[in-house]
Amino acid sequence: MNGVFITGTDTGVGKTLCAAGILEAYRQQGFSTIAMKPVASGCEQTDEGLRNEDALLLMQHMSEQANYDEINPYAFLPPMAPHLAAARNDLVINSGALVEQAHALASRADRIVIEGAGGWLAPLNEQQTFADLAVQFKLPVVLVVGIRLGCLNHALLTVENIQHRGVNMAGWIANIGLENTSDCLDIGENIATLESRISAPLLGKIPYLNDQNILEIASILVI
Ligand SMILES: Nc1ncnc2c1ncn2[C@@H]1O[C@H](COP(=O)(O)OP(=O)(O)O)[C@@H](O)[C@H]1O
Numbered sequence: 515m516n517g518v519f520i521t522g523t524d525t526g527v528g529k530t531l532c533a534a535g536i537l538e539a540y541r542q543q544g545f546s547t548i549a550m551k552p553v554a555s556g557c558e559q560t561d562e563g564l565r566n567e568d569a570l571l572l573m574q575h576m577s578e579q580a581n582y583d584e585i586n587p588y589a590f591l592p593p594m595a596p597h598l599a600a601a602r603n604d605l606v607i608n609s610g611a612l613v614e615q616a617h618a619l620a621s622r623a624d625r626i627v628i629e630g631a632g633g634w635l636a637p638l639n640e641q642q643t644f645a646d647l648a649v650q651f652k653l654p655v656v657l658v659v660g661i662r663l664g665c666l667n668h669a670l671l672t673v674e675n676i677q678h679r680g681v682n683m684a685g686w687i688a689n690i691g692l693e694n695t696s697d698c699l700d701i702g703e704n705i706a707t708l709e710s711r712i713s714a715p716l717l718g719k720i721p722y723l724n725d726q727n728i729l730e731i732a733s734i735l736v737i
């Protein structure tokens with residue numbers, strides 16, 4: 515598979531916006547693209563079935579066509595950790611099935627962009643985490659760091675675990691556009707601290723984007 519797996523320092527740090535930006539960046543480079551949101555909770559009940567806003571946004575920014583269920587095989591209604599939402603439905607998330615589905619999707623485009631849920635070690639089922647899934651995807655990882663108070667620890671812990679697992683990091687993104695980024699008194703020094711401690715490249719700094727301008731994110735990212 516060619517592409518990237520998107521993780522973040524937490525939920526709500528800009529993974530989906532960055533994943534959409536990367537899809538558009540790849541498209542501008544002339545690649546056909548497809549996306550995957552393997553597991554999503556907090557979905558909405560519609561006439562067509564459960565729908566997740568991350569998966570729907572990613573589908574808007576990929577060049578290839580696919581059915582919703584192919585892009586988001588596990589969709590759950592309650593906004594809770596996926597393995598708990600699955601358990602409520604008497605389901606166990608099957609990582610092997612997700613890896614197979616990722617390969618099927620990836621064979622239909624030049625690049626695949628897969629967005630995890632939550633952070634790197636969010637549980638997938640009783641035994642596994644999203645990190646285990648990412649290892650099986652064998653895709654380079656992009657870490658989205660939501661720049662705010664506490665992000666240095668979250669970012670460095672995540673990078674340490676990614677490296678410990680022998681997973682290649684394509685780079686990291688500094689999202690300085692979160693509501694609570696302003697809790698961080700010196701954004702520049704925080705970013706410099708991370709740059710000096712993370713060997714993978716900084717792919718771009720995303721400012722506050724009023725209108726969720728995905729093409730602007732694509733133009734910022736060097737990927
Ligand atoms: N740079 C930014 N500018 C404006 N809004 C942002 C920015 N980054 C994230 N957001 C907003 O914050 C929320 C969480 O972002 P999202 O990409 O969904 O994060 P995640 O996928 O990590 O949960 C969304 O409402 C998104 O529009």
Ligand SMILES: [Mg+2]
Pocket residue numbers: 529530568629
């Ligand atoms: Mg998301």
